[in-house]
Amino acid sequence: MTMRLEPIEAPGLARRAGLPALAIAGTFVIGALLAMIAGGNPFSVFGLILKGAFGSKFAVLETLNRATPLIFTGLAVAVAFRAKLWNIGAEAQLYAGAVMTAVLGTGALAWPSWALLPMVGLAAMLAGALVLLVPAILKVRLGVDEVVTTLLFNFIFLLFVGYLLEGPLKDPMGMGWPKSARLIPEARLPRIIEGLRLHWGFALGLIAAVTVWVIERRTTLGYEMRAVGQNVDAARFAGIPVTAVILKTALISGGLAALAGFSEVAGMKGALTKDISPGFGYTGIVVAMLALLNPLGVVLAALFVAAIFVGADSMSRAAGVPTYLADIMLASALLLMVLAILLTKFRVRRD
Amino acid sequence: MTTQDQGAGQVVLRLSHITKRFGPVTANEDVSFDLHRGEVIALLGENGAGKTTLMNILFGQYTADEGEVELFGAPLPPGNPRAALDRGVGMVHQHFTLADNLRVWENVVLGVDALSAPALNARAAKAKLRELSARFHLHVDPDAKVGRLTVGERQRVEILKALYRDARILILDEPTAVLTPQETDALFATLREAIGLGMSVVFISHKLHEVMAIADRVLVLRHGKLVAERAVGDTNREELAALMVGAEVSAPEPSEGAAGAALLSLRAVRLAGEGTTPGLKGIDLDLRAGQITGLAGVSGNGQAALSDLISGLRAPDEGVLEIAGEALRTWSPRAAVGHGIARIPEDRHKTGTIADFDLTENAILERYKSEFSRGGWMDWRGARAFAEGLIKGYDVRCHGPEQRIRLLSGGNMQKLILGRVLEGAPKVILANQPVRGLDIGAVNYVHSQLLEARARGAAVLLISEDLDEIMRLSDVIHVISEGRLSPAFARGTMRPEELGQWMAGKGYDDAA
Numbered sequence: 001m002t003m004r005l006e007p008i009e010a011p012g013l014a015r016r017a018g019l020p021a022l023a024i025a026g027t028f029v030i031g032a033l034l035a036m037i038a039g040g041n042p043f044s045v046f047g048l049i050l051k052g053a054f055g056s057k058f059a060v061l062e063t064l065n066r067a068t069p070l071i072f073t074g075l076a077v078a079v080a081f082r083a084k085l086w087n088i089g090a091e092a093q094l095y096a097g098a099v100m101t102a103v104l105g106t107g108a109l110a111w112p113s114w115a116l117l118p119m120v121g122l123a124a125m126l127a128g129a130l131v132l133l134v135p136a137i138l139k140v141r142l143g144v145d146e147v148v149t150t151l152l153f154n155f156i157f158l159l160f161v162g163y164l165l166e167g168p169l170k171d172p173m174g175m176g177w178p179k180s181a182r183l184i185p186e187a188r189l190p191r192i193i194e195g196l197r198l199h200w201g202f203a204l205g206l207i208a209a210v211t212v213w214v215i216e217r218r219t220t221l222g223y224e225m226r227a228v229g230q231n232v233d234a235a236r237f238a239g240i241p242v243t244a245v246i247l248k249t250a251l252i253s254g255g256l257a258a259l260a261g262f263s264e265v266a267g268m269k270g271a272l273t274k275d276i277s278p279g280f281g282y283t284g285i286v287v288a289m290l291a292l293l294n295p296l297g298v299v300l301a302a303l304f305v306a307a308i309f310v311g312a313d314s315m316s317r318a319a320g321v322p323t324y325l326a327d328i329m330l331a332s333a334l335l336l337m338v339l340a341i342l343l344t345k346f347r348v349r350r351d
Numbered sequence: 352m353t354t355q356d357q358g359a360g361q362v363v364l365r366l367s368h369i370t371k372r373f374g375p376v377t378a379n380e381d382v383s384f385d386l387h388r389g390e391v392i393a394l395l396g397e398n399g400a401g402k403t404t405l406m407n408i409l410f411g412q413y414t415a416d417e418g419e420v421e422l423f424g425a426p427l428p429p430g431n432p433r434a435a436l437d438r439g440v441g442m443v444h445q446h447f448t449l450a451d452n453l454r455v456w457e458n459v460v461l462g463v464d465a466l467s468a469p470a471l472n473a474r475a476a477k478a479k480l481r482e483l484s485a486r487f488h489l490h491v492d493p494d495a496k497v498g499r500l501t502v503g504e505r506q507r508v509e510i511l512k513a514l515y516r517d518a519r520i521l522i523l524d525e526p527t528a529v530l531t532p533q534e535t536d537a538l539f540a541t542l543r544e545a546i547g548l549g550m551s552v553v554f555i556s557h558k559l560h561e562v563m564a565i566a567d568r569v570l571v572l573r574h575g576k577l578v579a580e581r582a583v584g585d586t587n588r589e590e591l592a593a594l595m596v597g598a599e600v601s602a603p604e605p606s607e608g609a610a611g612a613a614l615l616s617l618r619a620v621r622l623a624g625e626g627t628t629p630g631l632k633g634i635d636l637d638l639r640a641g642q643i644t645g646l647a648g649v650s651g652n653g654q655a656a657l658s659d660l661i662s663g664l665r666a667p668d669e670g671v672l673e674i675a676g677e678a679l680r681t682w683s684p685r686a687a688v689g690h691g692i693a694r695i696p697e698d699r700h701k702t703g704t705i706a707d708f709d710l711t712e713n714a715i716l717e718r719y720k721s722e723f724s725r726g727g728w729m730d731w732r733g734a735r736a737f738a739e740g741l742i743k744g745y746d747v748r749c750h751g752p753e754q755r756i757r758l759l760s761g762g763n764m765q766k767l768i769l770g771r772v773l774e775g776a777p778k779v780i781l782a783n784q785p786v787r788g789l790d791i792g793a794v795n796y797v798h799s800q801l802l803e804a805r806a807r808g809a810a811v812l813l814i815s816e817d818l819d820e821i822m823r824l825s826d827v828i829h830v831i832s833e834g835r836l837s838p839a840f841a842r843g844t845m846r847p848e849e850l851g852q853w854m855a856g857k858g859y860d861d862a863a
Contacts, residue, residue: 218731220724227716230705237662237694237702238716239685349414349430 005346016344020292023336024304031329040321052314053307059314061198065268067299067306069094069277071205072260073284074291074298075212080132080253082216082293083229085139085246087132089150090257091281092157096131097124097258099161101265102169102180102272105187113186120187121204121262128258129251131157136250140243154281162274169272180272189267201263205299208256212295215252225249257281286334292341305330361388362424363551364409364440364520369418371404378404380575381418386520391542391552393562395595396572397790402555405572406522410442411435422520441513442522447505451498456480458497459512476515483514487541501628501651510538514545521545522553525788527561534649539565557595557790559588560819571595592791603799605824606806611640613676614810615661615692615779620670622656622834629834630656633670636829636836638779638810643801644839645825646814649854653834654814655697658783661812662694663687674779688717690779693772693804697783697814699761703768706757710749713756714738714771741770746796762793769800780804780811786820798824818847832856 008015032042053063073090080087087093104120111119135149164170165178173181189199216222224245227235236242264276287305291297312326364386371379379401386392394402407413409420414430421427422438435442449458460476477493484490489507497505506526513521521542527535542552542565556562562569563583571579571594579594615638622630628651638644648654659665660672663684671678674690687694696702704713715723715734723734738752745766749759756764765785772780782801786794801811801824815821821828828845830837830853837853852858 218729220719220727220729223712223719223729227705227708227712230707231701233702234705234716237664237684237696239663239683239688239720240716241685 005342006349008345008347011344019340019343020337023340024333026336027329027333030332031325034325034328035321038321038325040319045315045319045321045325048315048318049308049311051311052318053311058197059310061196063303063306063310064198064202066310067302068199068202068205068267069260069264069280070283070287070302070305071202071209071299072263073257073280074287074302075205075208075295076253076255076257076260077284077288078291078293078295078298079212079216079225079256080249081229081288083225083246083249084232085136085249085253086147087150087250087253087257088147088285089132089135089153089281090253090260090284091154091277091279092150093128093131093254093257094261094264094277094281095157095161096127096254096261098261098265098272098276099164099169100124100127100258101187101262102183105183105266106181107184110184111186113190116186117189117266120266121259124258124262125255126258128256128261129254132250132254132257133247136247140246158274161272165272165274171271178274182271183266187266188270189263199263199267201267204259204263205302208259209295209299212252212256216295221245221248257284260284283330286330289334289341290337292337362386363388363422364553365421366405366409367418367421369405369408369415369420371401371408371413371415377575379408379415382572382575382577383418384570384577384580386551386553388551389546389549390568391546391554391566393554393556393566393569394572395557395559395562395569395591397557397595397792400572400595400790401575402572403524404575406442406524406553406555409435410440410522436516439517439519440522441516441518441520442524443506443509443513443526444524447509449497449505449508451496453497454493455491455495455497455500455508455511456493458508459493459515463516480511480515483511487511487514487544488537489541499625499628501655504651519549520551520553522555524555525557526554527556527558535561559591562591563588595791603795603802605643605802605826608641608805608826610642610826611808613637613639614674615812616673616676617660617667618671618673620660620667620672622660622665622668624656624834628655629653630668631660631836632834634834634836638812640778640808640810641805642826643805643811643813643824645821645828646812646831647818647821647828647850647854648816648831650816652831652854654783654831656834657831658697658781658814661687661692661779661781662696663692685720689721691775691777693777693780693809695765695768695772695780695782695785697787699764699768704756704764707755709753709755710742710747710759710767711735711738711752714741714752714767717771737774741767741774744774745770745800762789762796765789765793765797769797773800773804776807776809777804778809780809781814782811783814784816785813786815786817818850822847822850830854832859835859 028046035042035045052059054060073094076090076093077087100123101120104123109116109119132150135146135153138144138149139146162178165180169180171179171181189201192198192200192203216226224240227240228242228245232242260280265272269276283305287298287301290301290304308326308329312323315321316323362385367383369379369382382405396402404413408415411430411432411434419426422435422440428434450461453461456473456477459480460472480493489511491504491507491511497508500508526538546552554566566583569581569583569586569591570577571591573595617634617636620631620634624630631653646654660667663682663686666682672682700706711734714737723730735752741747742749742752747763747766749763756767780801785797789797801813805811813821813824826842827839828850829839830850832854833856837858
């Protein structure tokens, strides 16, 4: 008996929506089994995760805050992957944005908030864009695989940030900690509602998601990006400027990832440290894949991922089940989703 | 198996009452036939008639809904490609199933030998491959990377692959679509040799003269049903054509016309070769208004370079490209479109269309920037209207402009491409293999469109490996061989054999 894949010419809605839903359900089954092995009752574990993520106003705000950088990195990855530019370097681009925010926001520009924040945000985007532009140029000019260059650049850039925090950017008042000076108040993203711990970074994320959706669906550049991603030979033959499109995609993707760093430094933390991102750049890949590269889906996927992280933290304290459960659930979600995507295009035949 | 000691006439393959449905579409309905040892049967039918589906069932790619397949007297377990392979059925697909990044011999042994030991078998495999190449006149370098081969050469690798596996039944799906007359003759000669050794062949085609030349029996499929069976001695091309489409058909013929000024000219153009394919070695060519210029030649002799040049994908290394007498400085696909060059690409699937884009998105590929973009925003309403116009004007059979183009048949895909490039009355038309793999109805449609363009004063360059097509449509013919271009031969001045000499590389001034 053998199994093989037979392509499906026109997959129906049930297949296209049902299988990803099944993948999410499967994730919870795996999570439940692991919770049981860890000695917890799966229902109470999931209950605690749900409660930890959405059970109180504080929990909801925490989840939204955690989702914010994931929306940006998820969008960055989704945009790039749509054009088959394999940007694995959202982490480095995030830190580029964070560094730029710290450089300009700690007093270098003494502007009022309404001028300073957009300026810092744009400068951060530019920094992230340039970080991805280098691998993109290497790809289009010399054919260097961007998976390798963007991935390795993450490590280089994190070490560079470490150097900056021990050197030029080190806070003289920081008592020796490797952190930057605090941002001046004018450079801080204000809270959306006074008294609630949710900053404008989240709203910016939603705006970014809608903007990316509009770019992909409604603009000439979006059409070009999708064409290049689907069939680069046909795009080139038709006269689409493939090189320029890839470079523009890199600029957008790098800029989006950098906004995650801007939002974390200017919104959440108020200073640059080496640990502002616990791998948001990599988790962005999971988010983008779970969202099937749809920009609006990225928001939902980021909320889902953030909820599992935040909920697992609180569940762990209450039930004694390790937070690694969250990591395993995300990994399962990614693998099952990739499988689900495959099965929307192919049918398994047993002979 | 004991087929060796049994004589000719034994049934090697029997299809009984095969029915296959894809959703609401019935691809095959109650099809039955026998294939005897040493026999060639031709499956004749238009695209979409169900020929390929039927062979895919036999080869285990699909499982029939009803009916069964018998091989050498024993039933074949359905839906298992290995079963047919192991029992000596070789299939050469219309769309090649080769790995571009592997060498020829690696492709041939792929799936035959254990994956872990190719290095050990390389010498033996290559020796066997060379021997087969020589015996069957299928020349190809075993060490060449498949990605660098031309379409014609890939076809040879596919045939070699089947021969390498000691196939006793060979299924050829449109095998001559990419071969020259000489190559086709050579293929037929080798097939006959193989038939003499007891091979049986199923030959899928819609080229009537080839069917008449090679087959013993012809089975005509129409809309998935077997509508007629004829011994070749008892039928003729006209009858077969009528059976195929269910009505009398007549091919379009060019009317008298006078040539005008040269709209596109190449002056001493040189282009470097890529891999094993030659470039262009100092070519002079004029494409004149109101004229179809035919380019005959064996696949892989510089047609790709010439096509890339006129398409705008490559600029001349040396020499000049002139449009309406004016030398061009910058050259790109967009510049080519901008100068009124319509480009029908050789490969509809790979360069002509984007499979997962809908018809609208495919229709505007070349003109989205100039016509459907306002300050960076897409005018989807206008694009959709444009696509609807093409669908109507060029008779594209589809569910509507939102349908993904991958679901269209080859003929309808080509009609959309035709519409895309011919809309707006281009001055120059590059038609590279415009009817490859199309059924007679679509072929006639494409040809009549080219003749219409000629009548309104367009200059057409027709690149084809089908000499019949070239000779029937062209006002002047050039032959290309190893990047060199023959002089222009006026319509009716050359016999096929004479052109064949040029195709084989004889007669060129080798000072170039």
